[in-house]
Amino acid sequence: MNLTALKKINHGYLFIAPFVIGFLIFGLYPVVNTLALSFTDMTLMTREGNWNDFQNFTRLFADDVFMTAVGNTWLLWILNFIPQIGIAMLLSMWFTNARLRLKGVGLWRAMFFLPNLLMPAAVAALFFSLFSYYGPVNQVMVRFDLLPEAVHFLQKIPVARALVIFIQWWMWFGQTTIILMAGMTSIPVHLYEAAMVDGATSMQMFTRITLPLLKPILVYIFVTSLVGGMQMFDIPYLLTDGRGSPSQSILTNTILMYTKFASSKGHIGAASAVGVMVFLMTSVCAMAIMYFLRDKDKDK
Amino acid sequence: MRKSLFSIVSLLIIASMLLAGCTPATTAAPAATAAPAEATQAPAASTEKTILNVWSFTNEINTMAIAFEAIHPEVDVVYTMIPMTNGEYQTKLKAVIGTADTPDVIALEAAFVKEYVEADFLADLADLLPAAQAAQTYQFVIDVGTDNGVTKAFAYQATPGAVFYRRSLATEYFGTDDPAEIQAMMSDLDGFIEMAATIKEKSGGDTYMVASSGDFQNPFFANRAQPWVVDGALVVDPMVEEYINIAKLFRDNGYEAQAQQWQEGWFAGMNDSLVDADGNAKQVFCYFLPTWGLPYVLAPNSKSADGAHDTGGDWGVVTGPLPYQWGGTWLGAMAESPNLELAKEFIRFATLDEQNLTNWATGVYTNAYLAAIDPNVAPDQAQAAGDFVSSKVVVNKIVASFDNSELSAFLAGQNSYAGFAEAAPSVNAKLMTGSDDAIQRALNDPINQYLNGEISMDDLWSIWKDALRTEFPDLVIK
Numbered sequence: 089m090n091l092t093a094l095k096k097i098n099h100g101y102l103f104i105a106p107f108v109i110g111f112l113i114f115g116l117y118p119v120v121n122t123l124a125l126s127f128t129d130m131t132l133m134t135r136e137g138n139w140n141d142f143q144n145f146t147r148l149f150a151d152d153v154f155m156t157a158v159g160n161t162w163l164l165w166i167l168n169f170i171p172q173i174g175i176a177m178l179l180s181m182w183f184t185n186a187r188l189r190l191k192g193v194g195l196w197r198a199m200f201f202l203p204n205l206l207m208p209a210a211v212a213a214l215f216f217s218l219f220s221y222y223g224p225v226n227q228v229m230v231r232f233d234l235l236p237e238a239v240h241f242l243q244k245i246p247v248a249r250a251l252v253i254f255i256q257w258w259m260w261f262g263q264t265t266i267i268l269m270a271g272m273t274s275i276p277v278h279l280y281e282a283a284m285v286d287g288a289t290s291m292q293m294f295t296r297i298t299l300p301l302l303k304p305i306l307v308y309i310f311v312t313s314l315v316g317g318m319q320m321f322d323i324p325y326l327l328t329d330g331r332g333s334p335s336q337s338i339l340t341n342t343i344l345m346y347t348k349f350a351s352s353k354g355h356i357g358a359a360s361a362v363g364v365m366v367f368l369m370t371s372v373c374a375m376a377i378m379y380f381l382r383d384k385d386k387d388k
Numbered sequence: 389m390r391k392s393l394f395s396i397v398s399l400l401i402i403a404s405m406l407l408a409g410c411t412p413a414t415t416a417a418p419a420a421t422a423a424p425a426e427a428t429q430a431p432a433a434s435t436e437k438t439i440l441n442v443w444s445f446t447n448e449i450n451t452m453a454i455a456f457e458a459i460h461p462e463v464d465v466v467y468t469m470i471p472m473t474n475g476e477y478q479t480k481l482k483a484v485i486g487t488a489d490t491p492d493v494i495a496l497e498a499a500f501v502k503e504y505v506e507a508d509f510l511a512d513l514a515d516l517l518p519a520a521q522a523a524q525t526y527q528f529v530i531d532v533g534t535d536n537g538v539t540k541a542f543a544y545q546a547t548p549g550a551v552f553y554r555r556s557l558a559t560e561y562f563g564t565d566d567p568a569e570i571q572a573m574m575s576d577l578d579g580f581i582e583m584a585a586t587i588k589e590k591s592g593g594d595t596y597m598v599a600s601s602g603d604f605q606n607p608f609f610a611n612r613a614q615p616w617v618v619d620g621a622l623v624v625d626p627m628v629e630e631y632i633n634i635a636k637l638f639r640d641n642g643y644e645a646q647a648q649q650w651q652e653g654w655f656a657g658m659n660d661s662l663v664d665a666d667g668n669a670k671q672v673f674c675y676f677l678p679t680w681g682l683p684y685v686l687a688p689n690s691k692s693a694d695g696a697h698d699t700g701g702d703w704g705v706v707t708g709p710l711p712y713q714w715g716g717t718w719l720g721a722m723a724e725s726p727n728l729e730l731a732k733e734f735i736r737f738a739t740l741d742e743q744n745l746t747n748w749a750t751g752v753y754t755n756a757y758l759a760a761i762d763p764n765v766a767p768d769q770a771q772a773a774g775d776f777v778s779s780k781v782v783v784n785k786i787v788a789s790f791d792n793s794e795l796s797a798f799l800a801g802q803n804s805y806a807g808f809a810e811a812a813p814s815v816n817a818k819l820m821t822g823s824d825d826a827i828q829r830a831l832n833d834p835i836n837q838y839l840n841g842e843i844s845m846d847d848l849w850s851i852w853k854d855a856l857r858t859e860f861p862d863l864v865i866k
């Protein structure tokens with residue numbers, strides 16, 4: 089009896105071993121190593137570093153660049169996340185609504201998800217060409233008298249930011265819709281039926297049944313999107329010159345980290361300091377989200 | 389028994405995860421053009437041949453790699469190309485230094501060659517100096533590859549700059565297309581600006597002096613009195629400010645087409661297919677390009693994609709208002725390379741070998757020639773005639789052969805090679821430092837913002853200096 093129990097446990101460990109070992113090597117080790125690197129002045133060109141205490145961190149706050157990057161990242165994330173969750177919520181409500189009975193839900197869902205399958209590099213290159221000085225957007229707008237003359241769109245701060253926000257939204261709202269739909273369809277239908285019998289409106293059913301029962305899913309979406317948003321890199325990197333131009337308006341945390349890493353000497357120590365700061369910021373915010381959206385009933 | 393089976397299975401899974409994690413790093417690098425050829429060639433050749441890993445940022449050195457295999461059949465040159473549009477090549481290179489993936493031979497562009505020559509990764513190539521002497525390699529080429537008396541890199545090119553102009557437009561606006569007279573007109577900056585004004589006035593704004601004010605950035609930067617970095621501190625030479633002022637003048641007066649270098653509008657101007665947003669045809673009078681600009685950039689882009697426009701034969705070349713040099717590719721061997729002798733031999737062949745440089749510059753390396761060595765060669769691998777090489781011996785030997793060549797026909801009979809041969813000995817490399825690339829890249833966006841009128845000159849400097857602090861924590865910036 090004891091032996092079989094032991095065997096069972098061992099099998100469990102064996103099954104999770106690949107993940108745990110993978111996590112230790114690819115997850116924990118890099119984090120610990122980054123933390124260690126962030127206190128050194130190591131560069132790729134010297135391959136050796138000395139401890140320099142908190143110098144990398146004090147340098148981050150010596151000028152505005154780091155705070156600009158943090159501000160940009162939050163701005164770009166929030167402005168794409170609000171419409172993303174809003175539209176996804178609306179779409180998934182329509183798609184799952186028992187009264188509407190929309191046709192071709194699967195087709196719509198697939199279409200909304202498609203942008204997510206494109207490579208960010210291809211998407212960025214596409215928008216780069218569309219909005220370049222001699223590109224089609226300028227041609228159309230000038231020929232239809234919407235603009236007096238061609239404009240360097242990608243050198244304008246509001247345009248560059250709006251494009252990043254739009255692309256991020258466009259690539260990710262389908263994914264959010266799918267997750268929300270999964271959450272909504274898992275809510276027992278009898279709750280809605282009971283509400284209908286009681287004469288509840290659609291709005292009441294949404295706020296009293298759907299939202300509370302969706303909370304775990306919403307927490308998941310919030311946290312994953314936050315983590316992804318704080319690491320926003322490929323679209324803003326590829327859309328302009330890879331340094332967050334125009335005027336550092338789309339310079340995100342990760343682009344700043346990459347710039348330090350890819351700088352002439354490859355300052356990986358300084359880059360790690362950015363990584364550590366972003367890690368701390370993201371962790372705190374993710375925990376705050378989980379705290380505020382926790383299941384309050386359990387506490388009582 | 390059962391338990392061990394599980395352990396084996398889980399180990400296998402872990403192993404496969406590890407492998408899956410490792411493969412992209414080694415195979416993602418080769419560029420589309422080079423990869424298929426190498427991939428198919430490798431299995432047949434792998435058993436006995438010594439593998440020499442060569443990394444570069446264009447596919448041109450692959451031509452020499454194939455030629456190298458012809459005289460060294462025991463060697464398999466594995467060629468990896470990584471573009472450097474946004475500095476990807478430099479980043480990738482830095483990331484592999486000191487690891488098992490380090491290549492044997494690396495190509496180094498003028499903008500960052502100094503950084504590597506000043507560091508400790510490159511092997512001392514003193515063995516090749518006699519060969520360089522025999523080839524009479526231009527002194528500045530050796531100077532660039534030398535740090536504290538140790539020579540670590542050689543180049544196959546020398547890259548003095550020039551101005552290429554449209555003869556038909558010159559006749560139309562200045563009454564002559566003679567290079568000597570055009571040069572006399574643009575021999576200084578005032579003359580150059582005056583020409584821009586004349587062109588704008590006479591063409592009613594339909595012809596621009598240049599496609600982009602970025603075109604004359606290199607000439608200005610090449611004529612600074614001091615390098616960007618002196619004793620660890622940033623130096624902003626007056627020429628930098630003068631460049632920005634003149635770029636602003638060109639923008640505000642509509643002397644430039646506002647294209648970006650290396651982008652569609654810039655290329656379109658070369659073949660008269662430039663059309664503004666409203667559909668009006670625009671023309672560009674001249675381009676600032678160095679030696680390699682003619683065979684690699686101007687000539688290949690002189691025909692429009694639809695075949696409607698062809699500006700071949702309508703070009704002339706002059707020195708321009710400011711002498712300069714632009715670009716060039718140096719080759720260095722990694723000190724830790726297990727095939728160091730072979731790597732040196734490759735560099736000797738590519739940069740100092742008289743026969744190879746002659747073949748390279750005179751168009752001997754055709755596709756048929758290369759396909760005879762390696763049947764899998766990419767169709768665009770051929771090396772067209774006209775690249776200006778670093779060896780004075782070879783230059784003197786072949787200069788006359790360009791009198792009646794395709795390239796001189798492109799320039800309406802002018803032998804550009806002879807002009808470059810005159811300019812090359814006076815090029816100096818004293819201004820080059822390891823930080824040039826990053827410093828100049830960081831300046832582009834603030835300048836664009838300033839030209840667009842979005843920011844003031846003061847903002848320009850502060851944004852630029854903030855960006856530099858990010859990349860150069862140790863640089864003293866006032």
